[in-house]
Amino acid sequence: MNATGLEASPQSEPARADAARDAAELCDFVDRHAWLFVLSGAGVSTDSGIPGYRDAEGRWQRPPPVLAQDFLRSEAVRRRYWARSMVGWPIVAGAHPNGAHRALARLEAAGKLRQLVTQNVDGLHQRAGSVRLIELHGNIGEVICRGCGAEYSRAAIQDTLEAENPSHAGATGPAAADGDAARELGDFADFRVPACAQCAGVLKPAVVFFGESVPQSRVALALQSLAQADALLVVGSSLMVYSGYRFCVQAAAMGKPIAALNIGRTRADHLLALKVEQPCAEILSGVVQTLGHPLHSTVIGVPDRTRS
Numbered sequence: 001m002n003a004t005g006l007e008a009s010p011q012s013e014p015a016r017a018d019a020a021r022d023a024a025e026l027c028d029f030v031d032r033h034a035w036l037f038v039l040s041g042a043g044v045s046t047d048s049g050i051p052g053y054r055d056a057e058g059r060w061q062r063p064p065p066v067l068a069q070d071f072l073r074s075e076a077v078r079r080r081y082w083a084r085s086m087v088g089w090p091i092v093a094g095a096h097p098n099g100a101h102r103a104l105a106r107l108e109a110a111g112k113l114r115q116l117v118t119q120n121v122d123g124l125h126q127r128a129g130s131v132r133l134i135e136l137h138g139n140i141g142e143v144i145c146r147g148c149g150a151e152y153s154r155a156a157i158q159d160t161l162e163a164e165n166p167s168h169a170g171a172t173g174p175a176a177a178d179g180d181a182a183r184e185l186g187d188f189a190d191f192r193v194p195a196c197a198q199c200a201g202v203l204k205p206a207v208v209f210f211g212e213s214v215p216q217s218r219v220a221l222a223l224q225s226l227a228q229a230d231a232l233l234v235v236g237s238s239l240m241v242y243s244g245y246r247f248c249v250q251a252a253a254m255g256k257p258i259a260a261l262n263i264g265r266t267r268a269d270h271l272l273a274l275k276v277e278q279p280c281a282e283i284l285s286g287v288v289q290t291l292g293h294p295l296h297s298t299v300i301g302v303p304d305r306t307r308s
Helices: 013-032 068-073 075-093 099-109 124-128 154-164 216-228 242-253 280-291
Strands: 036-040 113-118 133-135 138-145 151-153 203-207 231-235 258-261 274-276
Touching: 013 231, 013 258, 013 274, 013 280, 036 099, 036 242, 068 075, 075 138, 075 154, 099 113, 099 124, 099 280, 113 216, 133 216, 138 154, 151 154, 216 242, 231 242, 242 258, 258 280
Parallel strands: 036 113, 036 231, 113 133, 231 258, 258 274
Antiparallel strands: 138 151, 138 203
8 A cells, every 4th residue: 555545556676766766865855954845736636536737748638727717708608617617526525635735734743844835726735734825826615706705615606506507417527627527518508607696796716717817915925935945845736837837936046946746847847956756645755754753743932934
């Protein structure tokens, strides 16, 4: 069994040696830098059953997600989005944190991880116990009215979707990233899109869609934390989207070492001091176990450098 609780695939002797070397190098990187800034991406959550966006070469595995401007201006696009989301949401809602999420939470508890910035919207880092967290792209579990600002839980919207669309009950489709599902073939003309109960306005998940900008307040807070960190560790991100890649550019400009744990190419490969291409959950779990006792105790009195 591996760190995720799944049956591990057999490895050749050279592959095992490579994995052991990679684990040792990553452990050394974490151990040598007292204040880590960690950026996580979709690869952290794949072991929880939530698919990623891209393949090992950084190419889209499926058609790109809906654009914000298309969602806001087209009722037909919103019907398609919510019909797919009605199928895909239960996958995210039922997902559990895996070894990578838990390992990062343990690094934080030990005082090694001073800021975690995630590109993910699935909420699994919080459920694993991470506190010093910036959700760069928001959280898919929340929905906001674009008209009056009323807030709803995504679970409540799911109840509305299912109640108002009985003809679509039982629809299935391959899971896609971030609560989406591949229902390309189908007639959504009769699908009823949820509206705000207070003003009948357009409801939109509280996430940054493609074509939108990350709120500057989140970016500024993250960059402040990066400036105070000793090193940057990228976990499970190809960095193809600039909202994540920018932190590597900034870290390099600040002279901070960068390591990446990601299977496949990243946009920042030329900036990396260390590249480890291994499954996130297994190797991070191994790192915290190797570092030992400090990761099993509560750290008291660690100075909060983000407030200095």
